[in-house]
Amino acid sequence: MSVLVYLVPIALLLGLSGLVAFLWSLRSGQYDDLEGAGWRILDDGDV
Amino acid sequence: MTTVLDLAAPMRSTPAAAGTVARDWTAFAATDASGVCRMEFALEGITCAACMTEIEQALRPLAGVETARVNLSNRRLALAWRPDAISPDTVLARLAALGYPARPFDPALATGGSSAEQRRLLRAIGVAGFAVMNVMLLSISIWSGNVTDITPETRDFFHWVSALIAMPAVAYAGQPFFSSALSALRHGRVNMDVPISLGVLLAVGLSFVSTLTHGTEAYFDSALMLLFFLLTGRFLDENMRRRTAVEAETLAALRADTAIRLGADGSLADVPVSAIRPGERVLVRPGERVPVDGIVLTGASEIDVALVTGETLPEAVAPGAAVHAGTLNISGVLVVRVSAGAADTRLAEIERLLANAAAAKSATMRLADRVARAYAPVVHAVALSTFVGWTLAGTSWTEALVIAIAVLIITCPCALALAVPAVQVVTAGLLFRAGVLLNAGDAIERLAAVDTVVFDKTGTLTLPDADLAGALDPDAVLRAGDLAGASRHPLAAALYRASGIGAPLEDLREVPGCGVETSAGPGRRLGSPAFCGVAEADLAAFRDAHPGASVIAYAEEGRAPVLFAFAQRLRPGAAAVIAALRAEGIAVEILSGDTVAAVARTAADLGLDTFTGAADPAAKIARLAALKAQGRRVLMVGDGLNDAPALAAAHVSMAPASGASLAKVSADAVFLGEGLGAVPESLRLSRAALRAMRQNLAIALVYNLVAVPVAIAGHVTPLIAALAMSGSSLIVTVNALRLRLARRRGAVQGQHSPAGATPPGATEAAA
Numbered sequence: 001m002s003v004l005v006y007l008v009p010i011a012l013l014l015g016l017s018g019l020v021a022f023l024w025s026l027r028s029g030q031y032d033d034l035e036g037a038g039w040r041i042l043d044d045g046d047v
Numbered sequence: 048m049t050t051v052l053d054l055a056a057p058m059r060s061t062p063a064a065a066g067t068v069a070r071d072w073t074a075f076a077a078t079d080a081s082g083v084c085r086m087e088f089a090l091e092g093i094t095c096a097a098c099m100t101e102i103e104q105a106l107r108p109l110a111g112v113e114t115a116r117v118n119l120s121n122r123r124l125a126l127a128w129r130p131d132a133i134s135p136d137t138v139l140a141r142l143a144a145l146g147y148p149a150r151p152f153d154p155a156l157a158t159g160g161s162s163a164e165q166r167r168l169l170r171a172i173g174v175a176g177f178a179v180m181n182v183m184l185l186s187i188s189i190w191s192g193n194v195t196d197i198t199p200e201t202r203d204f205f206h207w208v209s210a211l212i213a214m215p216a217v218a219y220a221g222q223p224f225f226s227s228a229l230s231a232l233r234h235g236r237v238n239m240d241v242p243i244s245l246g247v248l249l250a251v252g253l254s255f256v257s258t259l260t261h262g263t264e265a266y267f268d269s270a271l272m273l274l275f276f277l278l279t280g281r282f283l284d285e286n287m288r289r290r291t292a293v294e295a296e297t298l299a300a301l302r303a304d305t306a307i308r309l310g311a312d313g314s315l316a317d318v319p320v321s322a323i324r325p326g327e328r329v330l331v332r333p334g335e336r337v338p339v340d341g342i343v344l345t346g347a348s349e350i351d352v353a354l355v356t357g358e359t360l361p362e363a364v365a366p367g368a369a370v371h372a373g374t375l376n377i378s379g380v381l382v383v384r385v386s387a388g389a390a391d392t393r394l395a396e397i398e399r400l401l402a403n404a405a406a407a408k409s410a411t412m413r414l415a416d417r418v419a420r421a422y423a424p425v426v427h428a429v430a431l432s433t434f435v436g437w438t439l440a441g442t443s444w445t446e447a448l449v450i451a452i453a454v455l456i457i458t459c460p461c462a463l464a465l466a467v468p469a470v471q472v473v474t475a476g477l478l479f480r481a482g483v484l485l486n487a488g489d490a491i492e493r494l495a496a497v498d499t500v501v502f503d504k505t506g507t508l509t510l511p512d513a514d515l516a517g518a519l520d521p522d523a524v525l526r527a528g529d530l531a532g533a534s535r536h537p538l539a540a541a542l543y544r545a546s547g548i549g550a551p552l553e554d555l556r557e558v559p560g561c562g563v564e565t566s567a568g569p570g571r572r573l574g575s576p577a578f579c580g581v582a583e584a585d586l587a588a589f590r591d592a593h594p595g596a597s598v599i600a601y602a603e604e605g606r607a608p609v610l611f612a613f614a615q616r617l618r619p620g621a622a623a624v625i626a627a628l629r630a631e632g633i634a635v636e637i638l639s640g641d642t643v644a645a646v647a648r649t650a651a652d653l654g655l656d657t658f659t660g661a662a663d664p665a666a667k668i669a670r671l672a673a674l675k676a677q678g679r680r681v682l683m684v685g686d687g688l689n690d691a692p693a694l695a696a697a698h699v700s701m702a703p704a705s706g707a708s709l710a711k712v713s714a715d716a717v718f719l720g721e722g723l724g725a726v727p728e729s730l731r732l733s734r735a736a737l738r739a740m741r742q743n744l745a746i747a748l749v750y751n752l753v754a755v756p757v758a759i760a761g762h763v764t765p766l767i768a769a770l771a772m773s774g775s776s777l778i779v780t781v782n783a784l785r786l787r788l789a790r791r792r793g794a795v796q797g798q799h800s801p802a803g804a805t806p807p808g809a810t811e812a813a814a
Contacts, residue, residue: 039096
C-alpha cells in the first residue's frame with residue numbers, strides 16, 4: 001500500500017489544478033453572460 | 048438620428064431649446080491610463096444571439112472602437128473606445144441604424160453585471176466542491192475498508208489527508224455562515240446560521256480529534272457536503288436578487304434619465320442626473336420629465352404632477368415655483384435651479400413618512416427565521432440532555448460527548464436551511480417570467496397571505512399617459528394628426544398616436560403657452576381652445592360631456608373649430624383583474640391622491656364601492672393602518688412618489704415599472720407590462736410557493752424525527768450522517784422544483800397565463 005504515499009498527492013494536485021482553473025475562469029469574467037456564451041461558440045465569424 | 052434628444056428638433060420658437068444638445072461623454076465614461084474610455088449601454092430590441100453577433104460585427108470595424116461586447120443575459124453593451132479617434136455618438140448612430148437604440152448608464156447607478164458577493168460565493172462553492180469530492184473519495188475507501196480489511200495505518204493516512212483538505216476548505220468556504228452567525232449572536236439573536244456553523248465546526252473538530260487518536264470514524268465529508276449544498280442554495284438566492292437589480296438598472300437607463308445642464312456661459316450639455324449639483328441650472332423642454340427637484344428661474348409652463356401627487360389635471364408653474372423630479376413638463380421651456388436635498392417640504396415629508404414606515408416594517412419576521420428561532424434551542428437542549436443522559440447511565444464523559452456532538456451534526460439544519468430559499472429561488476424565476484421583479488425574497492411569503500388589495504388610481508389602475516377619449520368630429524383627428532406630430536406637448540403626442548399618421552409636419556410656428564400653427568396652405572392651429580377661437584358655450588358643453596378630461600382644440604380656415612378630449616385610460620384588463628381578485632374572496636379598494644370625483648368615476652367603472660380620494664401620503668398610511676387594525680393583510684399597488692410611504696408601510700407592495708423611482712425602490716416587487724395581470728398571477732404563484740415551503744419544513748422535521756433518535760441512541764456513523772444529510776437536502780430541492788412543473792401544466796391548459804404581462808424588455812423597449 002506504500003504506493004498510496006505518492007498516488008494520493010498526485011491525485012490531489014490534479015484536483016487542485018481543476019480548482020485553480022475554475023477560479024481563473026471566474027476571475028476572467030466567463031460567468032458574466034451565461035446566456036450569450038452558449039451562442040458564441042456557434043459564431044464562426046468572430047475570429 | 049443619434050439620440051432621443053435629436054427628436055427635439057421641431058422646437059423652433061425658443062433659441063435655447065433649438066437643435067440638439069451635445070452629450071458630455073466625459074461625465075458618463077471612465078477613462079483608464081492609456082486614454083481608452085469605457086462605459087456600458089443599455090440596448091433596446093435585443094432578442095436573440097443573432098442580434099448580439101450583428102451588433103458586435105457592426106461595431107468592431109469602426110476605427111477607434113477598442114472592444115464592443117454584448118452581454119446577452121442583461122442586454123448591455125460594454126464599449127471601450129479611444130476618444131481621439133471616435134465619438135460614442137457615431138457608435139450610437141450605427142446602433143440606431145441597425146435598429147438597436149442604446150442608452151448610456153448613469154455611472155453612479157450602474158453597478159455592473161455581477162456583485163462582489165456573487166463572486167465570493169462562487170469561489171467558496173469552488174473550494175467546497177473541490178474539497179468534498181476529494182474527501183468523499185477517501186471516505187468511501189474508509190467506509191468500505193472498515194467492514195473489510197483496511198490497515199489502521201492506511202486509515203490514519205486517509206484521515207490525515209482528509210483533515211488537511213477539509214480544515215482549510217471549511218475555514219474558507221464556511222465564512223459566509225460564520226460571519227452571519229457571529230453577527231446574529233452579537234445582537235443577541237439566533238438565526239439559521241448559528242446551528243449550521245456550530246454543526247460544521249463541531250463535526251470538523253470531533254473528526255480531527257478522532258484523527259489524532261487513531262479513531263475509526265471522521266465526519267469531514269459530512270461537514271463539507273453540508274457547506275457545499277448550503278453555498279449553492281445561497282448563491283442561487285443571491286443570483287435571483289442580483290438579476291432583479293440588474294434588470295431594474297437596465298430599465299432605469301432605458302427610461303433615459305439624463306439632464307441638460309445650462310452652463311454659466313449659456314452652453315448646454317447632456318449629462319447624467321447624478322452629475323448635477325445643487326445650485327446648477329438645468330433646462331427642461333416640453334415633453335421631458337423634470338430630472339431633479341428645484342425652483343423655476345425663468346419660463347412658464349404646465350406640469351403634469353400625476354407621478355408625485357396622483358392628480359391628473361396639470362399644475363401651472365411660473366418663476367419661483369417648486370418643481371419635483373419625475374414630473375412631466377407639458378408646454379413651455381423651463382430653466383430650473385437645482386435645490387439641495389430637503390429644500391422642498393413635500394418631498395421631505397414623504398421621505399420622513401417613508402423612513403418611519405420602513406422602520407416599522409422590519410418588525411415582521413421571516414418564516415425561515417421564525418423556524419430557526421424555535422429550532423435552535425430545542426436542538427441544543429436535546430444534545431445537552433443526550434450528554435447528561437449518557438453520563439448518568441455510566442458511560443465515560445468522552446464517549447457521551449462524542450454522541451452528543453453526533454446529535455448536533457445530524458440535526459444540523461441542512462434541509463431546513465434550504466427549505467425556504469429553494470422555493471424562493473424557483474418562485475422568483477417563475478415571477479420573473481410573468482414580468483414581476485422581486486426586490487425582497489421574503490415578499491413571496493407575505494404575498495401569499497394577502498386578503499386585501501389596495502390600488503392607487505393614477506398611473507396604476509390607469510395607464511401613465513393620457514389617451515384620446517373623445518372628439519367632436521372624428522374625421523378631424525386625421526386632419527390634425529400631422530400638426531400634432533410636430534408638437535412636443537403630451538396631449539398633441541396622444542392625438543398624433545391616435546391619428547396613425549406617419550409623417551409629422553415640418554414647417555410650423557410654436558406660440559408659447561397657446562399651441563402650434565402653420566401658415567403654409569390653409570391657416571391651421573392646434574392648441575388651447577381660446578387660441579383656436581372656440582366659443583365659451585361650446586367648450587362648457589364639451590367639458591360637461593367629458594368630465595375630468597383635458598381638452599385641446601384644432602382650427603382650420605373655413606371650418607368650425609374641433610375639440611378633443613383626453614383622459615387617463617384604464618389599464619387593459621383592469622376590470623377583469625379586479626373581478627378575478629374579488630372572485631377569490633380578496634377585498635379590493637382604491638386609495639388615490641386625485642380628486643374624490645375623479646376617483647369615484649374610476650371606482651364606478653370598475654364596479655368598486657370602497658374608495659378614498661384626495662388622500663395625501665399621511666392619509667394613505669392612515670388608511671393602511673386602519674385596515675391593519677382590522678386584521679387585514681394588505682397588498683398596496685401604487686406608482687407615484689406620494690405612494691412610496693404607503694408602499695413601504697403596507698404588508699407587501701407592488702409598483703408598475705412606469706412608476707416613480709422612489710416608489711419602485713420602496714415596493715417589494717415591480718411589475719412590467721401594460722396590464723395588471725401580474726397582480727393576481729403573483730398572488731397565485733406565492734400561495735403555491737408558501738404551500739411548498741410548508742411541505743419542505745415538514746419534510747425537514749420528519750427527517751429530524753427519524754434521525755435524532757438514532758443519534759441519541761449512539762448509532763450514527765459517518766456513512767449514515769452523509770446519506771441522511773444529502774438525502775433530505777435533495778428531497779427538499781426536488782419538492783421546490785416541482786413548482787416549475789405545476790406552472791408548465793397551467794400554461795398548457797392556458798388557464799393562468801398572465802393577462803398583459805410580457806417578458807422583461809418587450810414593453811419597456813417601447814416606453
